[in-house]
Amino acid sequence: MGEQKTVEDFANWLRDLAVTLHENAAYLTELDSAIGDADHGTNMDRGFTAIVAVLDETTFESVDELLKKAGMTLVSKVGGASGPLYGTFFLRFGTALAGAEITPASVGAALKAGIGGILTRGKPELGDKTMYDAWAPALEAYDGAVAGGSDLGGALAAAAEAAAKGRDATIPLVARKGRASYLGERSAGHQDPGATSTTLLLESAARTLA
């Protein structure tokens, strides 16, 4: 439980996430059909299938190398909006953990760095109806849990729960970023696909890094 997490644990997270995204590919694409271009599930599935292929081939010495490679793989294989966004997230998440011990605090700082990457690339603001609407409350909840003494698993569980709330909160929003913004008022009433995949990512992390 409270033990130091290893490269294997993070690799297992990525493998679990790949399975989850594969299982949810049709669902994510369906959400993207309503207010986008019907590819978010395929995009995420393609990216994480590629990550699993890398994991099968390569042995990683450190968590940061693993995560940076995951980010580079997403950048190279996904395309669309989600490729650079999730790719940059993992690149910066990994970079922040370079040389660091894996602690609730260091992971929190890395999450923040990763989300910073999303902000740099996509310039989302809260309420724009994007994945950031899941990431922002997740980070806040994570930090709060750590401040309250949670271990990594607990903090990730709190983050996942907050992400899910943020994801649900995207439903009534009128999109201002991403493809959904082209629909104007018609984007209201639909859940953002990226906020949904972000929630799956954090739920998987809470499951596998507990």
Added chain:
Amino acid sequence: MGEQKTVEDFANWLRDLAVTLHENAAYLTELDSAIGDADHGTNMDRGFTAIVAVLDETTFESVDELLKKAGMTLVSKVGGASGPLYGTFFLRFGTALAGAEITPASVGAALKAGIGGILTRGKPELGDKTMYDAWAPALEAYDGAVAGGSDLGGALAAAAEAAAKGRDATIPLVARKGRASYLGERSAGHQDPGATSTTLLLESAARTLA
């Protein structure tokens, strides 16, 4: 009844036929959809609408002029297979009546000439699943009725009845001429559109020239 038919009577036939074809345009096109290209009703309707326009504008001195003009109008306005076929029919039908008294016999000879035009243009044989499968028995029945002493109306009624039988007999046939022939065996089970319009033509004649 047995009186000599005038230009007006023949003009009335064409007008009645125009109404009939207009009313049956969707039906004829539907038949042509099954084994052709979905235009027979539109073609016939366009042609006879043009004939009515001519009738509204022109006074004809003789039956043969009227019928030749009808034929030329069909040739000029219809196109497709039915334009030259019905156009040539009316051209030769009219030409055969030039200078002749309108009698059951002269009309019979003219019908034969008209059908000869169809044979020249389309080279149909009996059983090819074309309009000729209605025309051929119609002519035979007409001649038989005249030989049996029928007046014009009676002979036309006999012709129309035989045409209807010929039309129905096209249903099981495998087409060898026209577009339906492209379907091979799949053309069987469908009624030929041209045989159907030929029957309408003769039924209208029997109605208006009785």
Added chain:
Amino acid sequence: MGFMKKLINDPADVVSEALRGMEAAHPDHIRVDHENRIVYRKDAPKAGKVGLISGGGSGHEPMHGGFVGLGMLDAACAGEVFTSPVPDQMMAATKEVDAGAGVLHIVKNYTGDVMNFEMAAELAAAEAGTEVLSVVTDDDVAVQDSLYTAGRRGVGVTVLLEKLVGAAAEEGRPLQEIADLAKRINDNGRSMGMALTSCTVPAAGKPTFELAENEMEVGIGIHGEPGRQRLPLAPAKDIAALLVDPVVGDLPYQQGDTVIAFMNGMGGTPLIELYLMYNEVRQLLDRAGITVARSLVGNYITSLEMAGCSVTLLKVDDELVRLWDAPVNTPGLRWRA
């Protein structure tokens, strides 16, 4: 009448309004006689050149109006949708493009087209003394050929023939030579088509045939008519074989032959699929030992909004390849000009 997913106004005006748009779009290539619905090469008649005329029902765009211009047709007569034009149109066009060297009528083998062009040729010869020869294209191997039937349909080869014969006419060759060349091209070409969907004749208002979501029609023509066979949907690889095999199997192809390969879309199939299909076709031709000298991929002889495709192969020699490469400048096909 049901709803039609078409960009049209009154169904009766489709052809004439489309011709107006075409004229507006291509002022450098064509002029249009709207009363007679004839698309003329802007500078027709060309002194000393054999006049080339084609025509047929509308709904096959860009054929034929889009193939009017330098190196191809001098005039195209547009009929109603899927209905052959009338002799008056071909007569008017024949007189207009005759520059003293005679006129060739390029006719697709449909009963209506053949009869209407025949009447026009008779009348034009009688009235104006114009020398008219005709070539009838009949390349569709989906149709059983026989003396007792209407014979095979004219489909994809018509496009290639108009290009090749157009180039020959541009060289100033005499009418009989042009007609012989046309005949030779037709004899060396074969086609086969298939449909994923039906199409709707505007005046009819509903699809000519119904096709379930798991079905396709194989052996279709270009008039929305049903095909020879209804089959379950299949991968592109299998569809390519269904089209290529009967084409290659029919005379006159054999190992070592060189062809122009024409992958045609029926109107509603996007280019990405046509390229994908062409990849399959090329693999089959490679395996059959047939060399492709030139390729044409796109929507050139269509059936309104029908989804589907056809494959045409034309056996060529060096002369035909040279004629293919010659300049052409029409709305629908253009190169080296």
Added chain:
Amino acid sequence: MGFMKKLINDPADVVSEALRGMEAAHPDHIRVDHENRIVYRKDAPKAGKVGLISGGGSGHEPMHGGFVGLGMLDAACAGEVFTSPVPDQMMAATKEVDAGAGVLHIVKNYTGDVMNFEMAAELAAAEAGTEVLSVVTDDDVAVQDSLYTAGRRGVGVTVLLEKLVGAAAEEGRPLQEIADLAKRINDNGRSMGMALTSCTVPAAGKPTFELAENEMEVGIGIHGEPGRQRLPLAPAKDIAALLVDPVVGDLPYQQGDTVIAFMNGMGGTPLIELYLMYNEVRQLLDRAGITVARSLVGNYITSLEMAGCSVTLLKVDDELVRLWDAPVNTPGLRWRA
């Protein structure tokens, strides 16, 4: 997964198989790096010439791969269907076509495209020292423009821009001038599109949106996304007004302006309807006092098999008309070459 009326094999292979077919069809124009899914102009890099690169999701054919060749692009990067390509592709293309004069990236304004191209430009500049400038097209008036949103989509103007800037690059003009020209072209172009039907992303297996038989979507983009408004089906005349009015109403058109008018099909709409629509568009432009210098009518920037169309107007001066008329020799657009 339901049935798809598409000529494909495995949905995952659509893009790579289509690229193989494209390469087979156009051996004189292009070569394809299949691993990186890049379509190159056959003779790239051209010494001394600014390299022009575009790219984007697939499903818009002939754009962009069909616009590679003399007088247009040097390379096009193909993403998955409706998914922007990845930076590795743009980086590879950038290095390959750089002939010392720098490279222009032509990017349609979509979050994914912009981000991926940005990453590529950063990396290419860092790695190889190639000078890279970018132009982002955003001409779709269906989308409300605002500082706080993703902004307008890049649609039809992209095609015209690639042609015009391609001609300028062919003249050997320097990178900054080319980029300025591109910016000016984008600023002077506006578009608006509509759909009669949805389309199906192969990997998704079903239509992106559902549309009843009496409905149409107005204000759509090119990725099968729903539009701004769902309206009852209307005659071509009314649809033309729905498209032309917001385009003309937006800056910068006014009475007396001269434009290139581009009537584009979305992929499933046949040419006969596009010409008919263009006739309507021209009448509206006449009434607005706008002169059409050049026309382009056809399926050039598409959305798979979607039925529908878009109108693009680009305000031009004599120089732009001259660049438009300059030779172009690509699979999708070709003249004077």
